[in-house]
Amino acid sequence: MRIDWWTLGLQTINVLILVAILARFLFRPVIAIMDERRAAAAKMLGDAEAERAKAIAAREAAEAESGKIAASRDAVLREAAEAASAEREAALATAREEADQVRASAETEMRWARAAEESAASDRSARLAIDVARKLVARLPDSARVDGFIDGLARALASLPEASRDGFGAGERARLIAPRPLTAAELQAAHDAFARALGRPVDFAVVVEPAVIAGLEIETPHAVVRNSFRQDLKRIVEELTRHDGVHR
Amino acid sequence: MKSPLSLEPLFHVGPAGITEPVVVSWAVIALLGLGSTLATRRLSVIPSKGQTLLELVVSTVDSQIRETMQADPAPFRALIGSIFLFTLVSNWSSLIPGIEPATAHIETDAAMALIVFVATIAWGVRTRGLRGYLATYAEPTWVMIPLNIVEQFTRTFSLIVRLFGNVMSGVFIIGIILTLAGLLVPIPLMALDLLTGAVQAYIFAVLATVFIGAAVGERHKPVAPSEKEP
Numbered sequence: 001m002r003i004d005w006w007t008l009g010l011q012t013i014n015v016l017i018l019v020a021i022l023a024r025f026l027f028r029p030v031i032a033i034m035d036e037r038r039a040a041a042a043k044m045l046g047d048a049e050a051e052r053a054k055a056i057a058a059r060e061a062a063e064a065e066s067g068k069i070a071a072s073r074d075a076v077l078r079e080a081a082e083a084a085s086a087e088r089e090a091a092l093a094t095a096r097e098e099a100d101q102v103r104a105s106a107e108t109e110m111r112w113a114r115a116a117e118e119s120a121a122s123d124r125s126a127r128l129a130i131d132v133a134r135k136l137v138a139r140l141p142d143s144a145r146v147d148g149f150i151d152g153l154a155r156a157l158a159s160l161p162e163a164s165r166d167g168f169g170a171g172e173r174a175r176l177i178a179p180r181p182l183t184a185a186e187l188q189a190a191h192d193a194f195a196r197a198l199g200r201p202v203d204f205a206v207v208v209e210p211a212v213i214a215g216l217e218i219e220t221p222h223a224v225v226r227n228s229f230r231q232d233l234k235r236i237v238e239e240l241t242r243h244d245g246v247h248r
Numbered sequence: 249m250k251s252p253l254s255l256e257p258l259f260h261v262g263p264a265g266i267t268e269p270v271v272v273s274w275a276v277i278a279l280l281g282l283g284s285t286l287a288t289r290r291l292s293v294i295p296s297k298g299q300t301l302l303e304l305v306v307s308t309v310d311s312q313i314r315e316t317m318q319a320d321p322a323p324f325r326a327l328i329g330s331i332f333l334f335t336l337v338s339n340w341s342s343l344i345p346g347i348e349p350a351t352a353h354i355e356t357d358a359a360m361a362l363i364v365f366v367a368t369i370a371w372g373v374r375t376r377g378l379r380g381y382l383a384t385y386a387e388p389t390w391v392m393i394p395l396n397i398v399e400q401f402t403r404t405f406s407l408i409v410r411l412f413g414n415v416m417s418g419v420f421i422i423g424i425i426l427t428l429a430g431l432l433v434p435i436p437l438m439a440l441d442l443l444t445g446a447v448q449a450y451i452f453a454v455l456a457t458v459f460i461g462a463a464v465g466e467r468h469k470p471v472a473p474s475e476k477e478p
Contacts, residue, residue: 003354004255004355006263006265006267007265007353007355007356008358009264009359010264010266011355011356011359011360012359012362014277014359015273015331015334015360015363018277018280019327019363021277021284022280022284022333023326023330025281025284025285025288026284026287026288027325027326029288030288030291030303030306031306031322033291033299034303034306037293040293
């Protein structure tokens with residue numbers, strides 16, 4: 001066996017050439033494309049990571065916005081609830097106030113009605129009392145309906161203020177109102193009693209008014225002096241009516 | 249009788265006699281070069297089946313270099329990968345009737361071993377510096393210097409002889425059986441030859457990687473992901 005040195009040298013060159021060829025046409029392009037793919041994958045991963053980060057950021061923003069919306073909704077609901085509560089309270093207060101007013105009005109109405117009823121009852125009672133009194137007086141003798149009242153009327157004239165007493169019946173004729181026509185004795189008694197009370201004679205004309213019931217009333221254009229059941233009953237009625245008015 | 253190991257020039261180019269292994273090597277080079285050119289003509293980011301196979305080969309070469317040398321495979325890829333592919337295709341060229349593999353001749357194996365030898369020294373000196381590289385011969389002690397020097401040649405010789413012996417023996421056995429038995433009898437042996445050829449190509453490439461890696465030492469050691477600074 002012997003070594004062929006030419007072959008050895010040529011094979012060495014061949015192998016070196018093959019190394020150069022494969023380095024140029026096989027390994028370099030393949031490695032380049034692999035690197036390119038790796039870079040593309042890395043870029044895609046980077047992009048995906050960036051997109052993921054964006055998505056996470058967007059999700060967080062959406063969550064924050066959702067939280068804000070929820071908070072805003074809660075605030076609006078709270079405000080609405082508060083407003084509704086305030087309106088309800090106001091409505092209740094108004095209703096209560098109106099109810100109080102209505103109740104007060106009703107109570108007032110009821111009071112008025114009761115008072116009116118009581119007044120009417122009082123009026124009826126007063127009129128009934130007057131009727132009773134009138135009927136009772138009607139049973140008295142006619143003399144009793146005038147006699148006892150002449151002196152009383154004279155005392156009333158005497159108790160007038162001096163100015164009134166001096167001017168009473170001085171310029172004009174007085175009217176003596178009686179429940180029935182007076183007898184001559186009664187007329188005389190009246191003249192006498194009035195003259196004593198005023199210190200001078202008084203000219204009067206007798207006017208009959210059965211409504212007087214009993215007693216006498218004397219009047220001039222400027223003054224009236226009454227001493228009669230009509231006057232008394234009228235005063236009683238007025239007193240009762242006034243009393244009811246105070247109650248109202 | 250003519251020795252089957254002897255080489256006769258097929259023709260001469262000047263003073264150089266062009267023998268059959270040289271011609272076969274040219275054919276292999278042409279095949280690999282043309283195939284590479286065609287295969288890498290339309291590479292795309294989304295690979296085809298052929299491109300995937302191509303990338304698988306390159307990735308396997310890279311991973312073997314990385315695992316063996318614990319270093320970045322880029323500077324050594326072309327040499328180791330080319331030696332592997334050349335050896336593999338040359339070994340498998342025996343399947344073509346009438347073709348004798350270039351690696352069945354010691355000149356071809358010696359040429360590749362010579363390149364590995366020179367590359368080992370060159371990368372060792374380049375990486376460690378001349379003194380640093382020479383200092384590796386005194387490891388673990390200076391007593392080992394003669395043995396390390398002898399080892400440098402013997403391992404290269406063993407590289408040559410291992411490949412040459414395995415391929416040449418396979419070719420011889422198939423030739424002998426062909427002369428003794430029928431046409432189809434050697435087929436199982438040829439299939440076995442395929443396996444042997446692939447294994448021998450792998451062993452040659454891995455041993456070349458180991459030799460270069462030993463010369464380069466740990467300076468090319470890449471930083472593992474787990475060792476990176478946090």
